[in-house]
Amino acid sequence: MAASNNPRKFSEKIALHNQKQAEETAAFEEVMKDLSLTRAHRLQLQKTQYLQLGQSRGQYYGGSLPNVNQIGNSAMDLPFQTPF
Amino acid sequence: MAASNNPRKFSEKIALHNQKQAEETAAFEEVMKDLSLTRAHRLQLQKTQYLQLGQSRGQYYGGSLPNVNQIGNSAMDLPFQTPF
Amino acid sequence: TSQTSKTDDPQLKREIRLMKNREAARECRRKKKEYVKCLENRVAVLENQNKTLIEELKTLKDLYCHKSVLGKDLQKAAR
Amino acid sequence: TSQTSKTDDPQLKREIRLMKNREAARECRRKKKEYVKCLENRVAVLENQNKTLIEELKTLKDLYCHKSVLGKDLQKAAR
DNA sequence: GTCGGCTGACGTCAGCCTGG
DNA sequence: CCAGGCTGACGTCAGCCGAC
Numbered sequence: 051m052a053a054s055n056n057p058r059k060f061s062e063k064i065a066l067h068n069q070k071q072a073e074e075t076a077a078f079e080e081v082m083k084d085l086s087l088t089r090a091h092r093l094q095l096q097k098t099q100y101l102q103l104g105q106s107r108g109q110y111y112g113g114s115l116p117n118v119n120q121i122g123n124s125a126m127d128l129p130f131q132t133p134f
Numbered sequence: 135m136a137a138s139n140n141p142r143k144f145s146e147k148i149a150l151h152n153q154k155q156a157e158e159t160a161a162f163e164e165v166m167k168d169l170s171l172t173r174a175h176r177l178q179l180q181k182t183q184y185l186q187l188g189q190s191r192g193q194y195y196g197g198s199l200p201n202v203n204q205i206g207n208s209a210m211d212l213p214f215q216t217p218f
Numbered sequence: 219t220s221q222t223s224k225t226d227d228p229q230l231k232r233e234i235r236l237m238k239n240r241e242a243a244r245e246c247r248r249k250k251k252e253y254v255k256c257l258e259n260r261v262a263v264l265e266n267q268n269k270t271l272i273e274e275l276k277t278l279k280d281l282y283c284h285k286s287v288l289g290k291d292l293q294k295a296a297r
Numbered sequence: 298t299s300q301t302s303k304t305d306d307p308q309l310k311r312e313i314r315l316m317k318n319r320e321a322a323r324e325c326r327r328k329k330k331e332y333v334k335c336l337e338n339r340v341a342v343l344e345n346q347n348k349t350l351i352e353e354l355k356t357l358k359d360l361y362c363h364k365s366v367l368g369k370d371l372q373k374a375a376r
Numbered sequence: 377g378t379c380g381g382c383t384g385a386c387g388t389c390a391g392c393c394t395g396g
Numbered sequence: 397c398c399a400g401g402c403t404g405a406c407g408t409c410a411g412c413c414g415a416c
């Protein structure tokens with residue numbers, strides 16, 4: 051009965067819960083780390099975009115100016131709009 | 135002592151846990167509902183894009199063909215690439 | 219005179235007190251058992267929600283990182 | 298002759314058994330208390346993780362829905 | 377099969393806390 | 397203040413289950 055999902059001894063119950071908690075905490079921190087990297091990368095690219103904005107204005111030469119309201123909106127070029 | 139965060143009576147502990155669980159379940163289902171709507175909307179727009187692909191080909195008349203590899207990729211026009 | 223109107227008998231008072239504490243102890247053990255089951259059930263619920271939220275976060279992250287998510291979307295829309 | 302080599306005395310055997318069960322009961326109550334505390338701590342941890350995951354999901358969903366997230370990003374990057 | 381380790385449930389004592 | 401309600405901790409009995 052040692053490998054049962056609901057052991058009888060309290061020691062085994064504690065061990066099972068500690069094991070599950072360790073696994074879940076690992077998965078949680080993994081996802082949070084990835085999200086942190088995504089955020090950092092997004093921020094860096096936003097800054098890059100912002101700093102290169104003065105130089106990239108050449109592509110609008112002879113045309114209309116870019117919509118300044120969309121600057122700073124990180125999802126302005128998404129293929130479809132889903133404003134839920 | 136009724137409004138304490140760690141009551142002495144078991145009844146109050148059970149009531150507190152049931153209350154917290156109800157609130158957290160409500161917030162959880164709220165987020166999941168929103169994600170379901172986002173998914174559905176995304177799917178609908180993907181299908182619409184796919185069905186209108188034959189008609190919209192006219193905009194490429196006399197030019198190069200659209201990149202077929204990007205069809206079905208729902209995030210193909212994101213402003214920045216973060217392939218983590 | 220000896221007034222036995224209520225419970226002036228010390229032995230009777232003790233028996234009554236023991237009896238009440240006996241029943242109280244039974245109810246207390248019952249409530250404690252129910253509380254532990256409540257905790258275990260709450261852990262299970264939070265566990266499932268945690269798993270679901272992590273999976274959903276992975277999906278959204280992968281979606282944002284240009285990974286095709288059409289398969290999962292169609293799979294989830296099929297049911 | 299009366300052989301009292303080990304524990305043939307019934308009273309002594311009983312006392313020994315009661316003594317062992319006494320200590321076992323103490324240890325059992327200790328472990329049970331530790332188990333309940335383990336459950337409560339696990340509930341608290343899962344609670345915080347779920348809250349964080351839900352907040353993160355809301356942020357990603359709002360980001361995907363064209364809502365400006367620059368403020369939160371800068372706020373989170375500042376600390 | 378029996379025997380010993382753990383645990384469920386009981387009754388009792390001691391102590392905390394609140395209502396009266 | 398203190399009588400009473402709940403609970404923590406104890407020792408005991410009964411029962412389960414694995415090891416011998």
